Amino acid sequence: MYFAHxxxxxxxxxxxxxxxxxxxxxxxxxxxRHAETQPFEHLTCKLQLVLLVLCHANDLSLLAHKHIxxxxxxxxxxxxxxxxxxxxxxxxxRRQYLQLFEPDFLLWPPKQLLRDAGVxxxxxxxxxxxxxxxxxxxxxxxxxxxKPLLAKxxxxxxxxEEDVGVALSSLSSDMFQSYSLPSAVSDCAPDA
Amino acid sequence: MSRLSTLMATVLPSETTALQQSSFVTFTxxxxxxxxxxAPSTDPTVTLLERRNLISGSRTTGFRTWEAALHLGSYxxxxxxxxLVRNKNVLELGAGTGFLTILCAKQLGAKHVTATDGDxxxxxxxxxxxxxxxxxxxxxxxxxxxxxxxxLKGTWVDDECETFPYHIVVGADIVRxxxxxxxxxxxxxxxx
Numbered sequence: 001m002y003f004a005h006x007x008x009x010x011x012x013x014x015x016x017x018x019x020x021x022x023x024x025x026x027x028x029x030x031x032x033r034h035a036e037t038q039p040f041e042h043l044t045c046k047l048q049l050v051l052l053v054l055c056h057a058n059d060l061s062l063l064a065h066k067h068i069x070x071x072x073x074x075x076x077x078x079x080x081x082x083x084x085x086x087x088x089x090x091x092x093x094r095r096q097y098l099q100l101f102e103p104d105f106l107l108w109p110p111k112q113l114l115r116d117a118g119v120x121x122x123x124x125x126x127x128x129x130x131x132x133x134x135x136x137x138x139x140x141x142x143x144x145x146x147k148p149l150l151a152k153x154x155x156x157x158x159x160x161e162e163d164v165g166v167a168l169s170s171l172s173s174d175m176f177q178s179y180s181l182p183s184a185v186s187d188c189a190p191d192a
Numbered sequence: 193m194s195r196l197s198t199l200m201a202t203v204l205p206s207e208t209t210a211l212q213q214s215s216f217v218t219f220t221x222x223x224x225x226x227x228x229x230x231a232p233s234t235d236p237t238v239t240l241l242e243r244r245n246l247i248s249g250s251r252t253t254g255f256r257t258w259e260a261a262l263h264l265g266s267y268x269x270x271x272x273x274x275x276l277v278r279n280k281n282v283l284e285l286g287a288g289t290g291f292l293t294i295l296c297a298k299q300l301g302a303k304h305v306t307a308t309d310g311d312x313x314x315x316x317x318x319x320x321x322x323x324x325x326x327x328x329x330x331x332x333x334x335x336x337x338x339x340x341x342x343x344l345k346g347t348w349v350d351d352e353c354e355t356f357p358y359h360i361v362v363g364a365d366i367v368r369x370x371x372x373x374x375x376x377x378x379x380x381x382x383x384x
Contacts, residue, residue: 095235098218100244135239135324138215 089113094126100137103144111156120153214243216324217257219291221299223269236299240289240321254288254314260365261291268292268300268362277302280359284308286366290318290335296362297327304331304356308338 089109096106113119128146130136218239243255267273277300284293287307296302307322309315318335322328336348344350 091235095218095220098237099220100215100217135216135218137217138213140213141215 090119090122090126097127097145098137100141103148106145108148108152111152114149114153114156123149214241214255216240217242217244219257219262219265221265221269221295223271224266238291238294238298239324240291240294241317241324242289243317254286254309254311255317257289257291258365261288264362264364265292265295268295274300276360279303281356282306283358283361285338285340285361285363286310287318287335288314290321292362292364293318293333293335294321294325294327297333298325302332305333306352306356306358307333307335310337310339312337 089107090113093107093109109119109123125132127133128136128142136142216239218237221236221238240257242257268277277296280302282293282296282302282305284290284296284305284307287293287309290307293305293307297305307315307318309318315335315337319328322333322335327333334352338349
């Protein structure tokens with residue numbers, strides 16, 4: 001899913017892999033089903049505040065907390081931070097990728113964007129998720145892009161201690177775990 | 193996530209096998225000056241199955257889309273030239289992967305497109321591409337072998353000229369050195 005400016009919050013929620021308890025709470029307590037038409041920026045602050053309070057008040061598991069703060073970080077990206085130029089940079093990168101540009105000639109998104117967990121999720125869903133994209137490039141080509149992409153994301157962290165907590169949660173951590181296996185890397189080394 | 197793990201775990205085919213394999217390529221078909229940043233799912237696209245490396249060793253160059261076709265595509269996409277194709281019957285020579293044919297049928301509103309190539313294998317691949325793009329419909333697109341230099345009387349070309357008299361003939365990167373021979377036949381096709 002791709003959100004330009006404002007969007008249906010319930011759709012956003014169901015699109016994110018929330019811990020079930022977090023999702024139920026968020027939907028019920030924030031009454032999100034009735035908030036569909038509210039501008040996104042307003043919701044972002046409210047959501048962040050209420051969700052974090054909820055986490056403590058209800059003594060949710062650490063996992064749920066992590067999912068929710070991750071989700072809030074994505075909201076921030078989708079709502080407030082996403083400008084027309086951000087949009088275009090990712091969209092152009094995606095178009096070039098789908099057109100099988102040589103990785104050297106791809107217009108890679110800048111590190112300010114790559115750092116963002118929301119951007120990472122967007123990239124996964126729109127470039128590599130076979131369940132959402134019918135006609136992906138060959139696996140070989142995907143890997144030739146995925147490898148430098150992960151390296152760039154890794155480089156984009158200014159303070160690893162701080163950033164990794166958010167950015168590597170769920171999706172990204174899996175990406176890195178599977179990626180950092182030395183054997184996998186050497187087996188899959190792409191051609192030059 | 194699972195996708196990325198799969199990607200990492202998959203044993204990649206050897207280089208030689210990979211070179212023979214095909215890959216989906218998706219072209220985003222926007223006019224040259226456009227900076228649209230709509231949701232990716234609404235981009236006007238043409239998706240092709242190409243065998244990019246299958247040139248040496250085979251007798252045809254028709255399994256990949258060449259630069260010239262993209263340039264001609266950009267030209268046809270400009271607002272000034274859109275009328276060349278809209279509601280017209282189009283004949284493409286040396287269609288190869290079918291990029292221009294599909295562009296005309298799917299994005300430019302051609303009434304009917306006839307895609308031709310000298311190689312039967314290329315035409316078969318082209319038909320797959322028609323299917324991928326949802327234009328595999330005889331009323332919209334016909335893909336057939338056309339060998340330049342052979343008489344056209346009594347062939348399918350004859351019949352088709354009756355049903356869908358061609359308004360415009362397109363061809364990108366189809367002649368190498370001698371202009372005289374192929375053009376003669378292109379004219380024949382045009383005037384029948």
